[in-house]
Amino acid sequence: MIWRAGAAPDGNYIMSTSPAKRLEMNIGKHDPASLEQNIAARFGCVPNFFRLAAADPRVSAHLWDFAQFAYLDNPLPSLFKERLFVYLSRVCQVRYCTARHVGFLIGLGSPAGDLNCAPQTAEAVLPLLKLPLARGEIFAALLRICRELDSPIRVFPPPDSAAERALFACAAHVFLQTPDAPPASAALHAVFDPPSLEHLHLFLSFVRIAHDWTRLHPEITFEDDVFALLKTHPGVADAILHDPESAGSLPPRDTTVRDLVSAIPAAVYACDSEGRLIYHNHKATDLWDREPQSDDPPWAFLEWRKLLQADGTPFRPEEEPIRGVMASGSPVINQELALERPGAPRIDVLVNMAPLRDSAGCVQGTVCIVQDISCIKRAQQERERLVDELKRSNHELSRFSYALAHDLNAPVRSVRALTQLLIRRTDTTSPDAAHLAGLIEKAALGMEQLVDSLLKYAHAGQGEIRRELVSTQATLDAVRVSLADLIEQGGARISYSGLPAVEADPVLLHQLFQNLIANAIKYHRPGHAPVIVIEGEQSEEGWQFSVADNGQGIPPERQREIFEPLKRLHGSEIPGSGLGLALCRTIVARHGGRIWVESGGQGSGAAFCFTLAHPAPKS
Secondary structure (H helix, E strand, O other), rough: OOOOOOOOOOOOOOOOHHHHHHHHHHHHOOOHHHHHHHHHHOOOOOOHHHHHHOHHHHOOOOOHHHHHHHHHHOOOOHHHHHHHHHHHHOOOOOHHHHHHHHHOOOOOOOOHOOOOOOOOOOHHEEEEEEEEOOOOHHHHHHHHHHOOOOOOOOOOOOOHHHHHHHHHHHHHHHHHOOOHHHHHHHHHHOOOHHHHHHHHHHHHHHHHHHHHHHHHHHOHHHHHHHHHHHOOOHHHHHHHHOOHHOOOOOOOOOOHHHHHHHHHEEEEEEEOOOOEEEOOOOHHHHHHHOOOOOOOOOOHHHHHEEEEEEOEEEEOOOOHHHHHHHHOOOOOEEEEEEEEEOOOOEEEEEEEEEEOOOOOEEEEEEEEEEEOOOOHHHHHHHHHHHHHHHHHHHHHHHHHHHHHHHHHHHHHHHHHHHHHHHHHHOOOOOHHHHHHHHHHHHHHHHHHHHHHHHHHHHOOOOOOOOEEEEHHEEEEHHHHHHOOHHHHOOOEEEEEEOOOOEEEEEEHHHHHHHHHHHHHHOOOOOOOOOOEEEEEEEEOOEEEEEEEEOOOOOHHHHHOHHHHOOOOOOOOOOOOOOOOOHHHHHHHHHHOOEEEEEEEOOOOOEEEEEEEEOOOOOO
């Protein structure tokens, strides 16, 4: 029977050797009910795969930890991972993995535990279930396609494309270690950057463990939803249950846990309670730059490459993370540290440590995973530098725009004032003179309005916004006063009630509603008095408002561009600067929201909707 959960717990736990803390541990991570809640929160169901070690819940808990690290939280794209899982599982004689992961692909749970990954249809998955392992000339052709892909790959190919088949074929040959594995591995090295390639290797390692786990537990059965899938889709059932590729199974060799751990793209080592190494993989040897010897003194490996705090400060002996895990029984999870390397620059590492316990729950040692994340940290630092530079550039541009608009105001007003003086002194009996004077006056007025709009636009984008609790009702009452002449001239009817109070900048909120209401009045349908309805409510994003009218409407193809600066849908027959909606977008964005328009097109009216995010809690 498949089990589903409505909500996920926080999953926090503390492991300790004290009786009270052991009790907390037993009802925490290693408690089957809590573990199943955590699993269901990611997948949307609990696969029977994680129910096979009922005799010792710790086995399932650690298996789940590795599944998250190597599969669910692996940064490769979710759909790519899930489809590759299905493709590789076809070679396993046990049909469970293929069926379960096909279920995830078509929405019986979340693909790769990603709630945001859209599922596929059963029909869309069928070609994957019938795609044979590429061999001979077919593989040679796919190998050529793989070599022609971008290096490193930035955008993963779409499902069922030739590029996806090429990547899957190379990954399968590496996974199965066929005679074609060397050229396949070389092609993958060319396509993936080093971190992504190691994540792919890690994912392949987990798939192999999943296959071994199901082979070692022949009692495993399909869940109810998988049985229903096979019954509902005979074509899918036939492809899964009678897959010719499953006859090949895994390569005929003795694959041990040590082989599998050796494939993890990180240094993995374990020591006993006295500080003697009991296991290490080849990545650990690379990390230490030496091969441990049986006569090494206890804790000697701590001196080969010293772990430092993230800022480079050395740990005091009693603060060494591995000693802390040994003493407290509490794991170290995703801690960023630095690693000292004599004669070479320090590197950034991600460290995970967990206690090894005996059957009584007493700590007997520690297992450590140390992963080089220097490339990731450099990329983060470069991204932060670029973001800071963009912020600085935008700030300078905003200041320049504000200063320019401010400086233009005075000469424009002078031109208008002098034009009015010229009109009074000029012979207005001449039609041409009166006409020309009127054009100058109109142009000067238009420029003054444009400069004023530029000032408001530039001002809205700079400085700190002053959030406070604002009554939307009171703001709209004030807007009606500001637009009284326009409302009276247009005969507009404006209605609103029961609107929430929001935390926003009162000046910017007033400007936002004023622009939207003024637009609704200006762009009314000829012969129809404007009717404007304003509504607001709480939403997942914060507060959501709409300003709906019965006006001219907006064609669907123009609904995005109207928010760009100086973009107008109409000519000079309707006055405006083309900055009103751009200003609205800036105000909404500064409040952490978004703005859009909904309209059926010409003559159907429009509803301008926007959200205002709740302010972040003060630290």
